[in-house]
Amino acid sequence: MTVAVIESGTRPPLRQWLAEAFAGEGSAWLFVFKAALALYAATWLAMWLQLEKPSTTMITVALLMHPQSGMVLAKSFYRAIGTLAGSVFGVLLMALFPQQRELFLLSMSLWVALCAGGATLYRNFMSYGFVLAGYTAAIVTLPAIGNPLTVFDSAVMRVSEVLLGVIVAGAVSDLVLPTRLREVLRRSAREQFGHFLDFARRSTGGTIARRDMEQAYLRFVRGAVQLENLRAAVIFEDPEARARSSRIRLINQFYMSATTTFQSVHHLINRLQRNGRADAADALIALYRPIGEALSPEPAQQHDPAVLAPRLQACEQVLPALARQLRDALPAPARLDFDTGAILLQRFADELRDFALVENSLRAKRLRGNVERVQFRRGNDYASAGLAVLRTFLTMVALSVFWLASGWPHGASAMLIATIFAGLLAMAPNPVSAAFHTLFAQGVGMAVAFVVTFGLLPRCDGYTMFIVATLPFLIPGFYVQSKPAVSTMGVGYGIGFVSSMLLTNRMSYDPAFFINEAIAQLAGFGLCAVAFMAIPAITGTGWQRARQLRQLRRQVVQAASAPLAGLAYRFESVNRDLFLQVVTYTRPDSRESRDLLAWALTVHECGRGLIELRQDMAGSQLPASVEQPAQQAVQAVARLFEAPDPARWQQAEQTVTEAITEIVRGQSGAQAGSRRVLLHLHQLRSVLRDDESALAPYMPAAEEPVHAS
Amino acid sequence: MPHEVSIGGAMMPGLVVVFFGCLLLMWLFDTVLGRLGLYRYVLHPSLVRLALFVCLFGAAGLLLIH
Numbered sequence: 031m032t033v034a035v036i037e038s039g040t041r042p043p044l045r046q047w048l049a050e051a052f053a054g055e056g057s058a059w060l061f062v063f064k065a066a067l068a069l070y071a072a073t074w075l076a077m078w079l080q081l082e083k084p085s086t087t088m089i090t091v092a093l094l095m096h097p098q099s100g101m102v103l104a105k106s107f108y109r110a111i112g113t114l115a116g117s118v119f120g121v122l123l124m125a126l127f128p129q130q131r132e133l134f135l136l137s138m139s140l141w142v143a144l145c146a147g148g149a150t151l152y153r154n155f156m157s158y159g160f161v162l163a164g165y166t167a168a169i170v171t172l173p174a175i176g177n178p179l180t181v182f183d184s185a186v187m188r189v190s191e192v193l194l195g196v197i198v199a200g201a202v203s204d205l206v207l208p209t210r211l212r213e214v215l216r217r218s219a220r221e222q223f224g225h226f227l228d229f230a231r232r233s234t235g236g237t238i239a240r241r242d243m244e245q246a247y248l249r250f251v252r253g254a255v256q257l258e259n260l261r262a263a264v265i266f267e268d269p270e271a272r273a274r275s276s277r278i279r280l281i282n283q284f285y286m287s288a289t290t291t292f293q294s295v296h297h298l299i300n301r302l303q304r305n306g307r308a309d310a311a312d313a314l315i316a317l318y319r320p321i322g323e324a325l326s327p328e329p330a331q332q333h334d335p336a337v338l339a340p341r342l343q344a345c346e347q348v349l350p351a352l353a354r355q356l357r358d359a360l361p362a363p364a365r366l367d368f369d370t371g372a373i374l375l376q377r378f379a380d381e382l383r384d385f386a387l388v389e390n391s392l393r394a395k396r397l398r399g400n401v402e403r404v405q406f407r408r409g410n411d412y413a414s415a416g417l418a419v420l421r422t423f424l425t426m427v428a429l430s431v432f433w434l435a436s437g438w439p440h441g442a443s444a445m446l447i448a449t450i451f452a453g454l455l456a457m458a459p460n461p462v463s464a465a466f467h468t469l470f471a472q473g474v475g476m477a478v479a480f481v482v483t484f485g486l487l488p489r490c491d492g493y494t495m496f497i498v499a500t501l502p503f504l505i506p507g508f509y510v511q512s513k514p515a516v517s518t519m520g521v522g523y524g525i526g527f528v529s530s531m532l533l534t535n536r537m538s539y540d541p542a543f544f545i546n547e548a549i550a551q552l553a554g555f556g557l558c559a560v561a562f563m564a565i566p567a568i569t570g571t572g573w574q575r576a577r578q579l580r581q582l583r584r585q586v587v588q589a590a591s592a593p594l595a596g597l598a599y600r601f602e603s604v605n606r607d608l609f610l611q612v613v614t615y616t617r618p619d620s621r622e623s624r625d626l627l628a629w630a631l632t633v634h635e636c637g638r639g640l641i642e643l644r645q646d647m648a649g650s651q652l653p654a655s656v657e658q659p660a661q662q663a664v665q666a667v668a669r670l671f672e673a674p675d676p677a678r679w680q681q682a683e684q685t686v687t688e689a690i691t692e693i694v695r696g697q698s699g700a701q702a703g704s705r706r707v708l709l710h711l712h713q714l715r716s717v718l719r720d721d722e723s724a725l726a727p728y729m730p731a732a733e734e735p736v737h738a739s
Numbered sequence: 740m741p742h743e744v745s746i747g748g749a750m751m752p753g754l755v756v757v758f759f760g761c762l763l764l765m766w767l768f769d770t771v772l773g774r775l776g777l778y779r780y781v782l783h784p785s786l787v788r789l790a791l792f793v794c795l796f797g798a799a800g801l802l803l804i805h
Contacts, residue, residue: 204785268784269773 061512065095068202085533090195092524104266106200108159116166124181139426147419161453168449172442215260222253224333231325250289286602288381310367335390342383421565422452444554465559468522475526589637590668628724643710650703659689679728
């Protein structure tokens, strides 16, 4: 019996092991096939069209092919723009400085450097556009530098070659067995929707441990940013998704604001319970119950927005009456706490309903009407882009000076290769080691190219024989390229191989020229790698983390002072983007990561509270006796987040408390507007006093919880 | 339409202009078809898109030459 068990137990593991070992192989070989197809098709076309240097087309294809074929169209779009911008700039530069090499090379270096900096600022595809803008300007002008009169023809030729490569790479990736990103987007959007609703439904009990909340928060943030990334790619691949693009953006915004409100509610309830205000907390939990019920139809329909939206709408109607009823049952001191939670809960129900409504219209076959346009803003770190610009600039200037001073005939090739890799490596997460691996791969590619060019190609006759001679050496490069962890090595090998072969439309064989060229390219690349050591990338360093944390805190200052139009959306998206950037480089569960999470939650709650407060203040005519103290409270909180310390904390807390007492005192008319302002202030104060939040270290040690009545 | 157009003093083939015009037209088509959800009824949407573009560009290019 045991033997049988063991036997039946060992078999599946072997099969499983095989299945696991070959899991990514299918897609990897598909990529190899597609890359080779694109490369040879493009080269054949380049030869057939009698372009001067088919090798430019080959380099472009080798640079561009990417395993995620769904993204290639998005990339092709930006690449085409980058190519055009680069070539126009190249010709312009040549026209401006036809005789002054020094000025020409200086501006060229600056251009390439700015492109490399731009590549680090934008994530995924746009960054490729920047890489290509630098690369094309270099490739168009550098070979023609000795002969400015031919630059226009040369530019037209190079642009044709590069664009041919771009078009063929895009067409092959999109047409031949494409893997669609659309399905991924749809799946992840639905998962996100379902997961959030489940979470909201399960937590009707009211209390969620801080830890669970933090994990959930991480997941929400990741979901929101991932959805935006996918959306930005899918719109190029799928016209239907493009038509839905503004809805996807809108739903992401609703999702983000609903998660923020959800967290605020739960933190408030937790705080009330900790501070001995169980009566208010229980009343809030009772008020939450109808929302939970609205989210719980039969299990089969729990994720169906068409069912949920009307239920949530009905629930929204019930809430105010229930809130009044619960409020009347409470003792007077608990009412302010309860009201604070009640407006949060009503907002949450509101946002959930919008969320379900948009999700429902997103799933409809035909779209009707238009929706509000919103933007997903990114939080960029300009220091790291600035460093990339400086580094690339110095590399290019050093190369040009060396080229000019030595009269090196192959300087142009060195600069060209440096341009390519300065842009590519600037985007890599760990550039120095990536640079050395790539350098090695490039060297191997060149050595192989030498063997192929002088050993095999002279005996080849016709295009078929050319493919037969080169394909076996290209496959390993493409295969490596399909593995994300080492893909730059594959690119390095491919570019080393293809660019050294120097395929021209009438093939010439010149070993000395070949070797000189190879040395130049290695030198160009080597200098690039050295530059990365001299001016290291700051991505993922403690310094950058501290900067980003400061930027995250400054979001609260933004929330307190920036113009209100569109501020809520901007705040939510920049926050998440920033947070995710920092989180990627911190080890999970380390002290930094916990600190960061705590800060992110506090920033979120405070900033959102400030925005709501300011919106209410702007929306209603408030007497000066209400407006002034509230304004001061907003400024005090902003100052606290600008540079948190105990004194500022105390000041902020005091100002907010004063504002509350002042409004309560002067509130004889009990105007609806000032009532809401009062509640927001109250919520702000409870966030400030939260002893589990990131602000805890700045609080005086033993503080008696004081409650305003 | 002339076979060659002068852009900033440089002669460019008229086909280039036609090409960009077709891209723009294609973008419009794409938007409308996507909004109506017509791409759901074809097997290989990107092939259809490419074919549509080739038809557009081919027709416009032939019109230019004749």
